[in-house]
Amino acid sequence: MSSTLSDVFISHPIHIPLSNLPDVKSLPDSYTWTSKDDLLFSASSSSDESLPFIDLSDPHVATLVGNACSTWGAFQITNHGVPLRLLDDIEFLTGSLFRLPVQQKLKAARSENGVSGYGVARIASFFNKQMWSEGFTVIGSPLHDFRKLWPNHHLKYCEIIEEYEEHMQKLAAKLMWLALGSLGVEEEEIKWAEHTSDFQGTQAAIQLNHYPICPEPERAMGLAAHTDSTLMTILYQNNTAGLQVFRDSVGWVTVPPVPGSLVVNVGDLLHILTNGIFLSVLHRARVNCIRSRFSTAYLWGPPSDLMISPLPKLVNHQSPLYPSLTWKQYLATKATHFNQSLSIIRNYLSSDQIS
Numbered sequence: 001m002s003s004t005l006s007d008v009f010i011s012h013p014i015h016i017p018l019s020n021l022p023d024v025k026s027l028p029d030s031y032t033w034t035s036k037d038d039l040l041f042s043a044s045s046s047s048d049e050s051l052p053f054i055d056l057s058d059p060h061v062a063t064l065v066g067n068a069c070s071t072w073g074a075f076q077i078t079n080h081g082v083p084l085r086l087l088d089d090i091e092f093l094t095g096s097l098f099r100l101p102v103q104q105k106l107k108a109a110r111s112e113n114g115v116s117g118y119g120v121a122r123i124a125s126f127f128n129k130q131m132w133s134e135g136f137t138v139i140g141s142p143l144h145d146f147r148k149l150w151p152n153h154h155l156k157y158c159e160i161i162e163e164y165e166e167h168m169q170k171l172a173a174k175l176m177w178l179a180l181g182s183l184g185v186e187e188e189e190i191k192w193a194e195h196t197s198d199f200q201g202t203q204a205a206i207q208l209n210h211y212p213i214c215p216e217p218e219r220a221m222g223l224a225a226h227t228d229s230t231l232m233t234i235l236y237q238n239n240t241a242g243l244q245v246f247r248d249s250v251g252w253v254t255v256p257p258v259p260g261s262l263v264v265n266v267g268d269l270l271h272i273l274t275n276g277i278f279l280s281v282l283h284r285a286r287v288n289c290i291r292s293r294f295s296t297a298y299l300w301g302p303p304s305d306l307m308i309s310p311l312p313k314l315v316n317h318q319s320p321l322y323p324s325l326t327w328k329q330y331l332a333t334k335a336t337h338f339n340q341s342l343s344i345i346r347n348y349l350s351s352d353q354i355s
């Protein structure tokens with residue numbers, strides 16, 4: 001029987017402490033970041049570069065998406081077909097959840113080796129300092145957790161998640177095909193992802209993030225630099241800036257929130273699938289002292305037991321840069337090697353060597 005995304009995380013638990021964000025006037029040492037805690041913490045940024053902004057109704061959309069994936073590994077989109085009302089709903093849900101009293105949120109706390117629920121970011125265990133954020137992960141049905149949070153109103157919130165997932169899955173598939181189409185890849189080359197297959201077995205998680213107002217934002221970190229272990233991630237951010245993407249020779253670039261738009265990140269698996277042509281973008285979230293910030297990430301991946309390997313068409317007589325491996329194997333590598341995972345697997349000759 002094929003395993004689910006939850007099984008993958010359960011078999012590779014990351015033990016992370018759950019602590020409340022302190023209500024303080026100055027930042028405690030445990031939340032104060034320097035370049036010692038994250039090499040790129042203070043990397044300078046040049047201000048005149050900005051992330052591509054793509055109108056999905058543009059006649060050259062595939063080329064624009066393909067270029068953005070191979071230069072930045074990320075882009076913003078408009079005219080994406082997701083109803084603005086649904087984006088308002090998901091923002092309302094995210095805000096309502098994080099505004100609950102902490103005791104209420106803790107009723108749906110992620111268990112020690114669990115995957116869904118309330119807690120700090122999974123990447124927390126890779127850093128010595130704490131991040132100025134709280135999160136909530138939804139994998140599969142949120143009913144069980146939402147009932148604990150909102151005993152009387154959980155159904156309406158479950159409906160929002162369900163509708164959001166439906167739209168996001170369709171959009172993710174459309175974007176992936178636009179991107180791959182720009183490289184000349186045809187649907188028959190990836191059977192599981194063919195439009196007609198209805199993406200049987202693709203898996204996803206929804207990550208809700210909250211970055212509260214912070215007394216000393218320059219010294220704090222909302223969510224530390226990471227790449228996503230997905231094929232693609234679609235991110236909705238409320239109207240408060242904080243997301244930054246990293247581009248070599250440019251540095252950190254802030255992605256300004258544009259009402260109604262979405263941000264798309266190439267994840268590590270799409271980087272592998274395209275033999276390194278599309279870049280999986282390093283990104284992070286900073287915080288501020290004026291407004292709290294919410295974001296909703298739709299983390300989209302393939303069936304977790306399916307072998308992913310560089311597409312033969314994109315390897316062109318050379319050896320592939322990456323071995324074949326399943327999402328499950330990749331997550332296991334990521335749980336140990338975090339941001340070094342891609343370079344670690346590049347050095348393996350065959351997936352047999354990946355635990």
Ligand SMILES: O=C(O)CCC(=O)C(=O)O
Nearest residue numbers: 207209243284285295297
């Ligand atoms: O909050 C953001 O802008 C980034 C969130 C993110 O990168 C994630 O949830 O993986």
Ligand SMILES: [Fe+2]
Nearest residue numbers: 226227228283
């Ligand atoms: Fe991310």
